[in-house]
Amino acid sequence: MNELATGFPILTFLTVLPLAGAAIALFAGKHARGVALLTSLACLVVALVVWTLLPADGSIGLVELHPWAPSIGIDYHLGVDGLGALMLVLSAIVTLMSVDASHRVHHMPGLFYGLILILESGLFGSFTALNFFQWFLFWELSLIPAFFLIKLWGGQRRGPAATQFFIYTMAGSVALLLSFLAIFLATGSMDFVQLAAMAASGTLSRMVTAHLGAVMPWLAIGVLAGFAVKVPLVPFHTWLPAAYAEAPSPVTMLLTGGMSKMGVYGLLRIALPIFGVQIAAMRTPLLVLAVITVVMGAWAAAAQKDLKRVFAYSSVNHLGYCLLGIFALAVPVYGPAAQASQAAALNGVILQMFNHGITAAAIFWFIAMIQFRTGGLRGINDFGGLRKPAPVLAGLMGIVLFSSLGLPGLNSFVSEFLIFRGVFPLAWVAATVSILGLLVTAIVILTVIQKVFSGPVPEHWKNFPDLHHSERMALAPVIGLMFLVGLAPRLILDTINPTVVNLLAHWRF
Amino acid sequence: MVAAGVFLVARVYPLMSIGAEPGGTTAALTVVTWVGAATAVFAALIAIAQNDIKRILAYSTVSQLGYMMAGLGLGGVAVGLFHLITHAFFKALLFLGAGSVIHGCHEEQDIRRMGGLRADMPLTFATYAIAMLALCGFPIFFSGFWSKDAILEAAQHWSVAKGPFYLLVFGALLTAFYMMRQVSYVFLGYWRGRKVAHESPAVMTLPMTVLAFFAMALGLIGTPAWPWFHAFLDNRAAVFDLHAFAQPAWLMLLATSSLVVFLGLGLGWRLYGNKSPRPEEPDALEKSTPWLWAPLHDRLYVDEFYGVTVVAFFTWWARVADWLDRRVWGGIVAAVAWLFGLWAQLNRSLDVNWVDGGFDKTCEELSSGGGLLASVQSGRVQSYLRILAAAVVALAIILFWSSRP
Numbered sequence: 001m002n003e004l005a006t007g008f009p010i011l012t013f014l015t016v017l018p019l020a021g022a023a024i025a026l027f028a029g030k031h032a033r034g035v036a037l038l039t040s041l042a043c044l045v046v047a048l049v050v051w052t053l054l055p056a057d058g059s060i061g062l063v064e065l066h067p068w069a070p071s072i073g074i075d076y077h078l079g080v081d082g083l084g085a086l087m088l089v090l091s092a093i094v095t096l097m098s099v100d101a102s103h104r105v106h107h108m109p110g111l112f113y114g115l116i117l118i119l120e121s122g123l124f125g126s127f128t129a130l131n132f133f134q135w136f137l138f139w140e141l142s143l144i145p146a147f148f149l150i151k152l153w154g155g156q157r158r159g160p161a162a163t164q165f166f167i168y169t170m171a172g173s174v175a176l177l178l179s180f181l182a183i184f185l186a187t188g189s190m191d192f193v194q195l196a197a198m199a200a201s202g203t204l205s206r207m208v209t210a211h212l213g214a215v216m217p218w219l220a221i222g223v224l225a226g227f228a229v230k231v232p233l234v235p236f237h238t239w240l241p242a243a244y245a246e247a248p249s250p251v252t253m254l255l256t257g258g259m260s261k262m263g264v265y266g267l268l269r270i271a272l273p274i275f276g277v278q279i280a281a282m283r284t285p286l287l288v289l290a291v292i293t294v295v296m297g298a299w300a301a302a303a304q305k306d307l308k309r310v311f312a313y314s315s316v317n318h319l320g321y322c323l324l325g326i327f328a329l330a331v332p333v334y335g336p337a338a339q340a341s342q343a344a345a346l347n348g349v350i351l352q353m354f355n356h357g358i359t360a361a362a363i364f365w366f367i368a369m370i371q372f373r374t375g376g377l378r379g380i381n382d383f384g385g386l387r388k389p390a391p392v393l394a395g396l397m398g399i400v401l402f403s404s405l406g407l408p409g410l411n412s413f414v415s416e417f418l419i420f421r422g423v424f425p426l427a428w429v430a431a432t433v434s435i436l437g438l439l440v441t442a443i444v445i446l447t448v449i450q451k452v453f454s455g456p457v458p459e460h461w462k463n464f465p466d467l468h469h470s471e472r473m474a475l476a477p478v479i480g481l482m483f484l485v486g487l488a489p490r491l492i493l494d495t496i497n498p499t500v501v502n503l504l505a506h507w508r509f
Numbered sequence: 510m511v512a513a514g515v516f517l518v519a520r521v522y523p524l525m526s527i528g529a530e531p532g533g534t535t536a537a538l539t540v541v542t543w544v545g546a547a548t549a550v551f552a553a554l555i556a557i558a559q560n561d562i563k564r565i566l567a568y569s570t571v572s573q574l575g576y577m578m579a580g581l582g583l584g585g586v587a588v589g590l591f592h593l594i595t596h597a598f599f600k601a602l603l604f605l606g607a608g609s610v611i612h613g614c615h616e617e618q619d620i621r622r623m624g625g626l627r628a629d630m631p632l633t634f635a636t637y638a639i640a641m642l643a644l645c646g647f648p649i650f651f652s653g654f655w656s657k658d659a660i661l662e663a664a665q666h667w668s669v670a671k672g673p674f675y676l677l678v679f680g681a682l683l684t685a686f687y688m689m690r691q692v693s694y695v696f697l698g699y700w701r702g703r704k705v706a707h708e709s710p711a712v713m714t715l716p717m718t719v720l721a722f723f724a725m726a727l728g729l730i731g732t733p734a735w736p737w738f739h740a741f742l743d744n745r746a747a748v749f750d751l752h753a754f755a756q757p758a759w760l761m762l763l764a765t766s767s768l769v770v771f772l773g774l775g776l777g778w779r780l781y782g783n784k785s786p787r788p789e790e791p792d793a794l795e796k797s798t799p800w801l802w803a804p805l806h807d808r809l810y811v812d813e814f815y816g817v818t819v820v821a822f823f824t825w826w827a828r829v830a831d832w833l834d835r836r837v838w839g840g841i842v843a844a845v846a847w848l849f850g851l852w853a854q855l856n857r858s859l860d861v862n863w864v865d866g867g868f869d870k871t872c873e874e875l876s877s878g879g880g881l882l883a884s885v886q887s888g889r890v891q892s893y894l895r896i897l898a899a900a901v902v903a904l905a906i907i908l909f910w911s912s913r914p
Binding site: 164237302443 | 823824826827828829830831833834837838839841842
């Protein structure tokens with residue numbers, strides 16, 4: 001274990017930092033944005049430090065373990081491996097982007113930035129917690145600021161969207177909570193690491209069955225329900241288009257860039273290690289749902305007329321690839337070839353989480369810029385020929401859109417390729433049908449580019465303002481990151497792969 | 510770029526030919542052959558009836574890619590790739606020539622509004638003519654002849670069927686025909702455009718001259734007498750042997766393909782040569798055989814076919830996905846919410862009418878009963894005394910009554 005980890009509780013520090021920033025921002029009035037920028041920048045630095053301090057063997061490091069309420073199985077238990085640390089970096093980047101994108105917020109800025117920072121703290125907390133109680137606390141904590149951010153700063157139909165978002169996610173959480181209460185009843189533990197070890201040795205299933213009867217599959221379904229809503233998995237996704245469309249664009253960036261990853265992360269950190277056998281038993285129906293998520297998500301995007309709804313569905317489609325990879329690898333494998341496929345799929349899933357977070361957040365950032373320039377317009381047919389008056393906007397957004405499309409050389413290609421490389425040998429039918437999703441996504445995104453950026457320029461957009469200097473400077477690092485990950489994915493994969501190997505060695509299907 | 514597909518087939522040729530006996534073929538290669546031969550004729554037919562100078566060349570390219578595919582399927586990598594390379598030069602030259610013509614004619618692309626350019630653009634005409642003859646497979650002097658002949662030769666000796674051979678020969682006839690038509694419209698006859706055309710500058714004509722040289726000379730590396738290209742791909746030295754030209758089979762093929770080329774050029778000349786129809790006038794083929802012209806001019810309805818199948822399915826299915834979301838999944842969520850509301854209403858009415866209601870009833874009775882009693886306790890001493898007196902009387906009567914024996 002690292003010396004710094006024993007000496008300095010860096011994960012606790014990272015989680016508390018945005019809360020402190022939020023407390024200051026609340027009372028900082030018009031300086032709230034500055035406070036939020038500084039705080040999120042500091043968080044990014046700390047998250048990058050965490051990334052460099054990971055144990056080389058891919059195990060969980062930087063552990064902080066203190067008894068909290070031991071009699072009811074609650075410890076203060078933090079730790080990250082490559083997966084958790086990458087999510088910390090992603091959350092920090094997306095929050096920074098979101099804060100930067102919200103410089104048009106003039107309505108109660110103190111509260112707005114305070115809530116964004118609380119949401120960041122919730123993300124950090126849930127990506128580092130290793131005890132169910134504590135994890136659930138942060139899982140719910142992140143929901144509250146998100147609800148108010150949609151409810152108070154959202155679009156015209158923000159009320160129903162916020163309520164639906166909140167209640168839907170809560171319903172999933174309740175199922176999750178019930179499952180874990182049952183687990184606690186049977187085992188007396190809420191610790192993810194302990195439970196995973198018990199599941200791998202088979203004792204978990206025996207203890208649960210002895211105490212409660214043959215309920216393990218139901219507990220697995222409860223846990224899956226919680227994550228299925230969050231990711232989302234079709235048909236538990238109907239809250240998403242409304243929430244993404246009605247939330248102010250900076251908040252949509254956080255929803256898609258950060259919060260949707262909580263679901264995928266939960267599947268990897270909680271569902272697969274503890275319920276691996278049960279998920280493997282339900283693999284075929286789950287794969288069917290994942291394929292539907294990929295394919296119908298893409299096709300539903302093709303039918304949308306609102307840019308934010310297009311990319312909301314596109315998010316469903318892109319996270320569908322993560323679900324496809326996760327469910328495909330949940331199968332007992334024998335031999336090095338199949339193990340390599342599993343590892344490729346899992347590497348792809350984790351990298352896809354990161355890539356989708358960056359790319360989707362960037363897309364909504366561009367939509368925010370377009371909305372600002374047009375007084376809130378975001379219909380796919382409201383524009384045309386924008387590349388003539390705003391060539392830089394068109395060019396840079398084009399890069400980001402091509403990243404979303406999966407163009408080689410940009411980030412998403414690597415992760416989607418890895419997922420398909422891994423999934424094809426493990427579940428070739430699912431992989432083959434899902435390829436349709438790639439095709440349809442390409443059509444959707446090219447249609448957007450065509451309708452917004454090419455063709456004749458309408459008279460009233462002749463003077464559409466291009467990106468100004470500070471916007472270009474803010475976007476440059478994000479687009480640079482897309483190229484960097486696309487051209488040198490080893491920068492991330494070299495740290496992720498040990499974790500992948502380590503996880504796969506401990507999972508049992 | 511389009512050659513990438515041909516190259517890919519050449520690359521995976523070892524996979525496709527697995528299991529083939531010497532001189533035999535495989536199912537995969539048979540498919541490649543038939544698809545290639547059909548493409549060659551199909552695209553050539555469409556090219557006949559187009560009026561855009563570059564569109565004709567585009568369909569011609571599709572047709573020639575069909576030849577390359579058929580060459581791969583019939584004769585192997587060397588045959589297919591040889592045509593790929595010769596075609597690359599003369600088709601690049603044709604497109605450069607077309608660009609030069611378009612530039613010279615002030616961005617006009619319709620061949621009906623050209624004509625007589627051989628005088629205005631002599632260098633473009635000369636190089637274009639070379640490339641056109643190479644594409645047609647004009648014997649001996651042009652590279653296209655050698656590469657196309659190799660494909661036809663392989664087709665003639667194919668053991669499976671003779672169909673591809675006839676298709677490819679017919680395609681060669683069509684190629685000569687549509688190229689003659691195009692050249693007649695563009696370079697022969699008299700000028701029908703608006704502004705006067707001019708020759709392009711050297712920066713355009715010079716590359717065309719270089720390409721023209723290769724369009725002729727490149728055939729040298731793949732003749733039957735010195736099949737250097739074939740040998741190079743097989744990684745062996747090429748043998749120079751002039752006797753190959755004296756083979757009766759080859760001479761026969763030479764005669765056949767020459768005949769086909771001259772027939773195609775002749776037909777084209779007969780219909781279009783030096784005619785210079787006015788732009789508004791129907792095409793010569795349209796006049797003679799309108800039933801043939803219409804479908805060819807409309808590109809055999811391939812786009813329309815995709816429109817009503819793939820594109821229609823795509824948009825329909827997108828609407829289905831959206832409908833599923835809004836109506837089915839959204840409907841289920843709405844139904845659950847509605848049931849929750851209903852349940853809440855039920856609870857409320859139970860509360861109001863039964864739980865609260867019972868409680869309220871008891872309270873009401875208590876308070877009304879209290880009211881009744883309260884009205885008695887009026888504080889008037891006279892009425893108290895009156896009640897007391899009445900009570901004493903009543904009590905006395907009761908005592909008296911009950912004490913009776």
